[in-house]
Amino acid sequence: MSLPFVLHIDIDAFFAAVEVKLNPALKGKPVIVGGLPGERGVVCTASYEARKYGVHSGMALQTAAKRCPRGIFLRGRYHIYSRVSGRFFACLKRFSPRVENYSIDEAYIDLSGTKYLSSSVYRLGHEIKCAVEREIGLKVSAGLGFSKLGAKLATEAAKPGNFFVLYNEREFITNISIEKIPGIGPHTLLILRGLGINTVKQLETAYPSIWRRTIGPHFYSGSGFPVRKEPKTKSYSRETTFPEDISDRELISSHLAYLVSRLSVHLGENKLFAGRIEVKVRFSDFSTYSRRLPLDYPTYSYSSLWQTALHLLNVLLKKKKRALRLVGAKVEDITNRRDLLPFVSVKGEKLSAGVRDIKKRFGFSSIVTARELLLKDIYPVEREGIVLKTASLTK
């Protein structure tokens, strides 16, 4: 009988670290990934040098630029980060089959019952950390605990670049300040403070149900939440915040068409079918609305998705007479049921497959709908493409 052991690993300042690795001249400099200073957007990752200036992720780029005028601002190259991430997880899986990819740069590894247990589980944790660093060439922080929550908090204590073992997890957690607990955000924090709750111990004894709810399914709580296998994705979304608010309906629907097209291609490439689609808008006053509708049948066809999306957009635009800041689309109720494949023979599905093929071979913008063509200044056509005929633009 052995205790459960969970290792948590987190790549330090991931996106910034990748950029520094690819361009060593950036080493030791305040690197800020997320966008350029004048742009509408937020900081995605700040290097530790940039954090010294008070820059952190989620901060508006304009604020970051004020706090750190000499910061090196980069837009971010997500396809590269994603490749590094793949190597990160592959390396972890060599040590244990029970690896949960919690995010692009974070994982839980279940070390319970590992052969090396239990006298040297600590050494094993350290070995894994070093192996990952060698493999991807980036510094990571790691924490070992008896639960996911414990391991995660241990990693926090280890940052940057160290390995922290939580020997007395129960005591460590109960005495910790509640804002350190993942799952307790600004809103919950405000409520709890109002109730006079400041530590986990106070929360657990006074409001056990809140404790269970706020910590959610991600972490250990009494009976324990296991390290999960890769859960399958339940929804895919694409959204765009415009550089400037726009009112032109045609331009708005063109943006939406582009997003729906990307979703359609993504679904089709993975032989996935969406059962529902949602459209989201954000007006210039930041008020945000969404509307969703089930599709007639699960599909990845652009024309089916678009038809419903356009209808939802029209409903949403009636909400306010204001310029738009953002438009987005999301597909949900994803299935990969093979028995749905016969629907691919429907005309729209065949067209989708053809378009997808061309996009794959000649680039995403090599073939676009007439509607997307309105955006040609924003998303330049990569080659002389074929323009797919669509119905009237103003339908």
Place this chain on the structure above:
DNA sequence: TCTGGGGTCCTAGGACCC
């Protein structure tokens, strides 16, 4: 300071049925 993009999960309340 002016607030991204991509996800997950939860809940209140309406519609509908018996």
Place this chain on the structure above:
DNA sequence: TCTGGGGTCCTAGGACCC
């Protein structure tokens, strides 16, 4: 002519995470 109660399903939106 004053309107129950319970169950289920669905939508919109909020909170949270990285």
